[in-house]
Amino acid sequence: MERRLEATEYVLGGSEEELIRLRAQAAEHEATARWLLGQLGLRKGSRVLDVGCGPVGILPLLAEAVGPSGQVIGLEREPRFVQMARAEFSRLGLTNVTMVEADALASGLEDGSFDLVHERLVMVNLPERTKLVAKMAALAAPGAVVALQDIDNVSWACEPEHESWAALLHVFHDTFRAGGGDPFVGRRLPALLREAGLVDVRCRVTVDLPRPGEYRRAHLLSLIASIREKVIASGAMDEAELERHQAALTGHLADPNTLVIDKLLMQCWGHKPNPRARPRPRK
Ligand SMILES: C[S@@+](CC[C@H](N)C(=O)[O-])C[C@H]1O[C@@H](n2cnc3c(N)ncnc32)[C@H](O)[C@@H]1O
Numbered sequence: 567m568e569r570r571l572e573a574t575e576y577v578l579g580g581s582e583e584e585l586i587r588l589r590a591q592a593a594e595h596e597a598t599a600r601w602l603l604g605q606l607g608l609r610k611g612s613r614v615l616d617v618g619c620g621p622v623g624i625l626p627l628l629a630e631a632v633g634p635s636g637q638v639i640g641l642e643r644e645p646r647f648v649q650m651a652r653a654e655f656s657r658l659g660l661t662n663v664t665m666v667e668a669d670a671l672a673s674g675l676e677d678g679s680f681d682l683v684h685e686r687l688v689m690v691n692l693p694e695r696t697k698l699v700a701k702m703a704a705l706a707a708p709g710a711v712v713a714l715q716d717i718d719n720v721s722w723a724c725e726p727e728h729e730s731w732a733a734l735l736h737v738f739h740d741t742f743r744a745g746g747g748d749p750f751v752g753r754r755l756p757a758l759l760r761e762a763g764l765v766d767v768r769c770r771v772t773v774d775l776p777r778p779g780e781y782r783r784a785h786l787l788s789l790i791a792s793i794r795e796k797v798i799a800s801g802a803m804d805e806a807e808l809e810r811h812q813a814a815l816t817g818h819l820a821d822p823n824t825l826v827i828d829k830l831l832m833q834c835w836g837h838k839p840n841p842r843a844r845p846r847p848r849k
Contacts, residue, residue: 585621585650587788590781592622595686595831598772599624599715602833603631605768606711611635612681615705617670617698618642618688621650628684629660638663639680641673671697677704686715693746695758703762709840712764717829718752721773722786725825728818730811734790737802741793744800752832764836774828782828784819787812 603624608614610633616623619640628638640663642648648667655663668674670685671694683702689695702712719739724731739749748754752771759767776783790797790812797803803811818824 585647587792588620588647589622591687592620592624594781595715596627598831598833599627599686601770602713602715602835603627606682606713606835608632608682613637613639613679614682615639615641615675615680615684617683617685617702618692619647619651619665620644621647622654624684624686625651625655625663626658626660628682629655629663632662634662636662639675640665641668641670641675643667643669671701673701673705675705678707680705680707681710682706682713683710684713684715687717689714689716689755689758690749690751691745691747695748695751695754696761699758699762703764703838706838708838709843710838711835712759712762712838713833713835714755714759715831715833716751716755717749717831718771719749719829720753721827722829723827724818725827728815728824730815730818731786733803733811734786734815737797738786738789738793740802741796741800745796752830755832755834759834759836763839765839767834767836769832769834771833772831776826776828778820778822783826784816785828787815787819 608631612632613636614628614632616625616628616638619625619642623640625638625640632638640651642651642665645667648665651665655665666673666675670688683706685698685702689698692698699712699714706712722735742749756767756769774782776785790808794808797808798805819826
């Protein structure tokens with residue numbers, strides 16, 4: 567049975583480190599997000615929803631895709647991220663973006679009212695995945711798209727192998743799972759969409775080799791920094807051991823001869839059946 571996390575339980579927290587991490591993450595995922603939006607047939611004037619958008623998410627890209635006549639809603643339950651997003655969009659003059667502070671499982675938004683309902687990297691954190699996709703499907707209008715982007719850590723590795731990579735990845739996975747996360751959720755996305763009644767489900771997977779200086783090169787270290795207190799409190803590692811591994815891995819990743827293979831990014835989308843529409847031709 568799925569367990570519901572409380573609002574304060576988001577395993578990576580709402581800290582300044584997490585804000586910096588999410589901004590950098592949004593920048594590095596921009597090209598893949600643009601590719602996905604290009605597949606979804608968004609029109610100017612569309613009404614779209616980004617579920618669990620964080621302080622940025624793909625909101626600026628959605629705002630560009632639907633234009634000033636469109637409507638972008640960012641749904642986020644972490645109050646600090648909502649405030650940060652509002653400040654950023656007012657600074658950028660994006661008048662077609664509205665933030666809604668609510669839990670995605672009980673948002674109060676109108677069912678059947680969106681042309682696109684999207685999430686990125688929310689499913690990986692949330693124990694109630696089946697419920698979330700069902701909720702997203704309910705919010706989509708008949709014929710509209712539900713799109714999911716999430717990771718699968720099956721590929722995440724460094725070469726040469728390093729004991730501190732192995733130790734920190736292990737402790738990260740354990741802490742993440744204890745908070746209800748699933749670091750291998752990517753492979754489940756197509757089935758989650760089909761189980762929610764979506765049809766014509768398509769998927770793409772990408773994987774990168776982040777080079778020295780790129781944000782995702784040191785992603786494991788920044789994730790560990792975000793959950794540091796939880797790791798120490800759980801007794802999985804004490805402060806000294808954690809710091810020893812962090813320092814050793816920092817050195818290993820700075821070596822240009824170390825190869826890092828990133829997590830898989832799964833992008834999956836499907837359509838809500840529209841009983842009135844004629845069958846859609848496959849591309
Ligand atoms: C890893 S971040 C991803 C943020 C953004 N989608 C992106 O790709 O940059 C996950 C976000 O989902 C939000 N979140 C998690 N569970 C949620 C829920 N039940 N309702 C609304 N937001 C949620 C978290 O607060 C966090 O901002």
